[in-house]
Amino acid sequence: MSAARVMVVDDHPVVRDGVALLLRGEPSLAVVGSAESGRTALDRARELRPDLVLLDLRLPDMLAPEVVVGLREVCPGARVVVFTAHGDHHGIRAALDAGAHGCLVKDAAATDLVAALRAVLRGERVVDPRMVPAADAAASALERTGLTRREYEVLRLAAQGRTNPEIAEATGLTRNTVKTYLQSALHKLGARNRVEAIGKASEAGLL
Known part of the structure; x- marks a missing residue:
């Protein structure tokens, strides 16, 4: 069985390189490319046809929900997992509503990351439990307003x-x-x- 094709989208080179390094020893996952912005991600997704996209919540040119919608258009078969340092950010709920298949915090251990990505590729929706309060807070903010x-x-x-x-x-x-x-x-x-x-x-x- 061939390895799943992974694309990493993050504006920080250390994150892109770090993920590639973490997944290098995992035969079921292969990083086939990366992008530093939302628009670049959409262009490269057309060429690379990834099975899974690891997407930073905060990019310099586009909001993550926008990128999620764009990826679903240009590469409908790809699973999208939001990867963020901000576990309490309300944009997480917006990204899930836009069609993201999961959300993970960047401090996830390598074994946890691999397990989560495999689960998403199996069709499961994976959300780091530390992010649940963010979804509740977003709903609460909507209710207040x-x-x-x-x-x-x-x-x-x-x-x-x-x-x-x-x-x-x-x-x-x-x-x-x-x-x-x-x-x-x-x-x-x-x-x-x-x-x-x-x-x-x-x-x-x-x-």
């Missing part, structure tokens, strides 16, 4: 600098529906404009 998941999704895309037409294209909603969701989010957050709404959502721990 009164935002629905859809309003949050639209606001999150707006925070990335997307225009209403771009948000509509990314979500499959009409432009009028996007506008309605944004207006509703502004009202619930007590904000006068989207910039203020993004600031308040960030303060609430949602962005």
Whole structure:
């Protein structure tokens, strides 16, 4: 049986090299390439056709949920595992909602990492138990603000600098529906404009 093809996406060379070193002695996993940004990852995924992508939560050019969505488009067969130093970050929930198959903390021991990646390749969803409070905190923040998941999704895309037409294209909603969701989010957050709404959502721990 051939080794599963792994691509590592992280803007820190020491992480990319470290993962490659950790997996070097594992015959069932082979690191076939790496990328230092989201856009580079999407380009290389087309060429490399990885079975599994180990994806940093924080990249310089794109948010992890965006990259997850892009990877599912360009390489639908790949399993995506978010790899992060920030176990309490709310972006973890957004990445899982976008279709990530697992989330691991970067201090995982080599044996734990290998076991988790094998489990994901078997079709299991693996989330480091230390991250569970992050999911609860994100849900709690939504509850406090009164935002629905859809309003949050639209606001999150707006925070990335997307225009209403771009948000509509990314979500499959009409432009009028996007506008309605944004207006509703502004009202619930007590904000006068989207910039203020993004600031308040960030303060609430949602962005």
